[in-house]
Amino acid sequence: MKIGDVSFWYGDIGLPYRRRALDGDATADVAIIGAGYTGLWAAWYLKAANPALDVLVIEKDFAGFGASGRNGGWLTGGFAWNHRRYLEGSSEHQVRAMVEAMGGTVDEVIRVAETQGIDADIQRTDELMVATKPAQLARMRAEVAHRRHWGEEERVYEIGADEVARRVRIPGALGAMVVANVARIQPAKLVRGLAAAVERAGVRIVEGTTVTGYDKGLVTTDRGQVRAPVILRCTEGFTAGLPGRKREWLPLNSAQIATEPLPPEVWEKIGWQGHEILGDFANAYCYCQRTREGRITVGARGVPYRFGSNLDVDGAPDAETVRRLVAILHRHFPAARGARIDHAWCGVLGVPRDWCATVGLDPATGLGWAGGYVGVGVSTSNLAGRTLADLVLGRNTDLVHLPWVNRRVKEWEAEPFRWLGVTGMYALLNAADRREDRPGAGPSRLAGLGNWLTGRS
Numbered sequence: 001m002k003i004g005d006v007s008f009w010y011g012d013i014g015l016p017y018r019r020r021a022l023d024g025d026a027t028a029d030v031a032i033i034g035a036g037y038t039g040l041w042a043a044w045y046l047k048a049a050n051p052a053l054d055v056l057v058i059e060k061d062f063a064g065f066g067a068s069g070r071n072g073g074w075l076t077g078g079f080a081w082n083h084r085r086y087l088e089g090s091s092e093h094q095v096r097a098m099v100e101a102m103g104g105t106v107d108e109v110i111r112v113a114e115t116q117g118i119d120a121d122i123q124r125t126d127e128l129m130v131a132t133k134p135a136q137l138a139r140m141r142a143e144v145a146h147r148r149h150w151g152e153e154e155r156v157y158e159i160g161a162d163e164v165a166r167r168v169r170i171p172g173a174l175g176a177m178v179v180a181n182v183a184r185i186q187p188a189k190l191v192r193g194l195a196a197a198v199e200r201a202g203v204r205i206v207e208g209t210t211v212t213g214y215d216k217g218l219v220t221t222d223r224g225q226v227r228a229p230v231i232l233r234c235t236e237g238f239t240a241g242l243p244g245r246k247r248e249w250l251p252l253n254s255a256q257i258a259t260e261p262l263p264p265e266v267w268e269k270i271g272w273q274g275h276e277i278l279g280d281f282a283n284a285y286c287y288c289q290r291t292r293e294g295r296i297t298v299g300a301r302g303v304p305y306r307f308g309s310n311l312d313v314d315g316a317p318d319a320e321t322v323r324r325l326v327a328i329l330h331r332h333f334p335a336a337r338g339a340r341i342d343h344a345w346c347g348v349l350g351v352p353r354d355w356c357a358t359v360g361l362d363p364a365t366g367l368g369w370a371g372g373y374v375g376v377g378v379s380t381s382n383l384a385g386r387t388l389a390d391l392v393l394g395r396n397t398d399l400v401h402l403p404w405v406n407r408r409v410k411e412w413e414a415e416p417f418r419w420l421g422v423t424g425m426y427a428l429l430n431a432a433d434r435r436e437d438r439p440g441a442g443p444s445r446l447a448g449l450g451n452w453l454t455g456r457s
């Protein structure tokens with residue numbers, strides 16, 4: 001089994017060549033820090049709107065090194081938000097507009113991929129979130145009702161145990177939430193293809209160039225300085241590594257495994273012919289995909305957080321995390337018990353103190369940002385890129401009035417409180433799952449307590 005080495009997705013396509021680094025001091029109209037989906041989408045839409053704009057993307061490792069090249073490949077149009085927090089500053093109409101705009105990102109990402117010839121193993125399908133315990137069923141029904149209330153009644157609905165079994169055979173499945181019009185992707189192929197498309201559009205990307213600080217008009221790197229009136233910070237889960245940003249977004253880990261390609265007789269037992277992106281309603285939930293070549297990937301939290309917001313480097317999860325992921329694989333797909341695990345890896349995602357994604361630009365300083373997507377950034381980053389472009393260009397579009405724009409959120413607590421909060425939350429979520437596993441158990445209060453501890457709900 002390969003451990004780390006960025007991710008299985010690069011095992012699939014090979015680690016990329018490095019573009020050249022910044023070669024001394026430079027200038028640009030817009031400097032973008034970080035070449036993941038967010039930075040690249042922002043560059044794409046800026047250039048599409050104004051081809052004359054000089055856009056420079058500065059990347060510490062290589063384009064797609066971060067979560068964008070490591071994620072679960074769920075392109076869902078879902079996003080991290082909380083209606084109570086949004087309604088403090090926005091109307092119900094604006095909140096519904098936001099849900100609709102996010103839903104539209106699935107088609108938009110696929111549209112650009114098609115027009116740019118990006119082959120990212122994209123398969124349009126449904127999201128299937130399965131409940132295997134009565135407590136999970138109750139949570140699932142509440143989620144379906146919530147999402148339908150906020151404008152997703154056309155694409156979110158519940159199915160019963162028989163219909164789940166017709167699609168995929170998961171032991172003990174009692175029902176599932178279906179989200180239509182989503183897609184499965186190979187994440188590294190998407191981000192690498194996007195980087196190439198952005199370059200073809202005339203954007204400069206420099207790699208192997210670490211930003212060591214930035215302020216109004218100036219980005220400092222280990223390879224020289226960049227002067228630019230607009231600077232966009234697109235570093236998501238890595239933001240804590242920038243000076244003065246340690247407590248802004250908490251870097252949360254998520255880990256995955258990939259099996260070997262499974263033979264047809266195993267697939268016959270599992271079903272899953274629709275290639276749905278598949279998860280469960282456990283408190284410490286999992287997310288899975290059936291890959292292009294018939295592997296199963298399983299993702300879940302593992303060690304949630306490193307003390308002091310320390311960041312992972314090459315994506316190597318610990319042995320206990322791998323053991324837990326394999327246990328989930330065997331529980332949900334017993335027919336795959338004999339399958340070899342080919343790869344295990346992990347990455348970081350950014351979590352704001354209120355667990356809601358944000359995008360914004362301060363016109364006084366020209367400093368902008370986007371992120372804090374809390375693990376659902378594949379589609380959120382696309383809307384972020386479009387919104388950043390509109391904000392930079394001063395366009396008065398519908399996007400710049402959505403509730404997540406220019407939201408300011410308080411910082412996380414100093415250590416050891418950050419570590420205690422997050423570690424305590426996940427301990428409580430895992431304990432809640434153990435309680436809910438008992439026959440006839442309803443939703444455990446421990447989960448609510450865990451979420452309250454960190455302000456997640």
Ligand SMILES: Cc1cc2nc3c(=O)[nH]c(=O)nc-3n(C[C@H](O)[C@H](O)[C@H](O)COP(=O)(O)OP(=O)(O)OC[C@H]3O[C@@H](n4cnc5c(N)ncnc54)[C@H](O)[C@@H]3O)c2cc1C
Nearest residue numbers: 034036037038060066067068071072074211347376377378
């Ligand atoms: C394991 C895992 C599974 C996930 N699964 C899903 C999923 O299935 N669906 C979904 O919607 N979301 C998922 N997410 C979340 C999603 O992948 C991210 O939200 C999204 O990719 C963030 O994109 P980004 O461009 O903002 O950040 P990143 O892709 O992390 O890019 C940030 C970039 O900034 C660079 N950088 C950092 N510091 C510096 C510096 N000082 N100087 C220069 N460059 C710097 C990094 O090297 C990196 O390339 C997952 C995340 C993880 C970690």
